[in-house]
Amino acid sequence: MHVLITGGAGFIGSHLAEYHLALGDKVHVVDDLSTGQLSNIAPFLDDPHFRFTEQDILTWCELDHAVGWADRIYHMAAVVGVFRVLAEPIKVLATNIAACERLLRAVVHGGWRPQVVIASSSEVYGPQGRVALHEGMPLLITPGAPPRWNYAISKLADEALGISYARQHGIPVVIARLFNTVGPRQTGRYGMVVPRFVRQAVRGEPLTVFGDGLQSRAFIDVRDTVRYLDQLAQHASTEGVICNVGRDDEITIENLARKVIERVGSTSTILTMDYEAAYGQAYEDIPHRRPSVRKLHELVEHRPTWTLDATLDDLIARVRAEET
Incomplete structure (x- = not known):
């Protein structure tokens, strides 16, 4: 399988690359290294099945070619981290939304229909009460949209784009709402x-x-997250699938x-x-x-193997x- 990972030098993206290389897949990572780190993918650079391109997905001229090569795309590229979200509210909206739309447009123009996994976030749920957050519930955004919520708005827009492209153009899409993923290679630099x-x-x-x-959070190890994402990708649908990825403790x-x-x-x-x-x-x-993981466990066989x-x-x- 040919796997394209945008933002693949980041924390989760680099683990996805490692996971798929271990399966014998061919992996192409593109990252502008604005938050990702070359050290995250350095161990793979000599692997003949691995390719790295340092480019901004918003301006990368070879995006159409890479999309046409891929059997599966993980779209992980985004401006992330509380410190960056608060410091660069306009960039969060412009970059996160435009990058996702450009990727999906390239898939349509390529005429090929790879599985597309779009990384969303638990942030889209907003300030809910003490309930298990499930995929069918209404989402809350604070009126006036303070900078705190620009990241959530951008990810919600990405979800809407993914679902719309899936239904209008027949692209198999899954939206993964990621909850507090932790593990090796994560940096505390941006507020983690x-x-x-x-x-x-x-x-x-x-x-x-x-x-x-x-304040309470439910943490999941990145090595469990990537296995969930792999198995969820196999359920990508032209109607679009939205699913929480996390643990409920x-x-x-x-x-x-x-x-x-x-x-x-x-x-x-x-x-x-x-x-x-x-x-x-x-x-x-x-x-x-805290996520509801009922839908996740209905769709995939994997169960977390890493405790906190x-x-x-x-x-x-x-x-x-x-x-x-």
């Missing part, structure tokens, strides 16, 4: 909490908890910090920081975010090796 906590604990530094720490951010300190055996303390101090502006957080404790232990060992 787990790698930031682990590195702070290993160094014996205070773990900085933004807000009161009572929540933990508060404060308890996550305590868990990291315990597993590291660190002397670190916990330091709370209000959102304005953390982000440089007012910020509306989501108190709870196992993921943390793996990350702790990797950071310790880097720090010595």
Whole structure:
């Protein structure tokens, strides 16, 4: 199988590349390295089945050719991370929406119908109450669209584009609403909490908890996420399929910090920081975010093999090796 991954030098994209290379597939990664890192894909560069192109998908002149080559496309390219979303609200909307539309247009013009997996986000659900978030429920966006919600709006637009192109042009599409994916190669540079906590604990530094720490999230290991995405791709439909990808067990951010300190055996303390101090502006957080995985488990056979404790232990060992 020929696999094209946009944003493939990013955290999840690089794991998708590794996964498909292990299956014997041919993989082409395109990334402008604005948030992705060459180090993420460096181990694959000498693999004869792997190709990397450093280009912006918005201007890449060979997109039509790459799309025509692919049997499956994972569209992972986007402006991501809380810090970047708040700092570059216009770029979030313009880049995320335009890149997805250009990719889908190229698929239509190519006359070939690869499976297309579009990475959406749990952000599209907005500030819901303490309920399991399921694919059929109404979505909430705060009136006035503060910068906090531009990412959600861009991903919702991508979903609408994917479904529309599927139905009008017969492209087999699946929309994956990704929930809090963690694991190796993720950086805390753009606001991701787990790698930031682990590195702070290993160094014996205070773990900085933004807000009161009572907000809760459900984390899934990236190695489970990529297996879910592979199996979901096989259900891509010309009507479009929308499916949550995550785990349904929540933990508060404060308890996550305590868990990291315990597993590291660190002397670190916990330091709370209000959102304005953390982000440089007012910020509306989501108190709870837990996916319903009923549809996911109806569609695919895979079940998570990585617990949160196992993921943390793996990350702790990797950071310790880097720090010595």
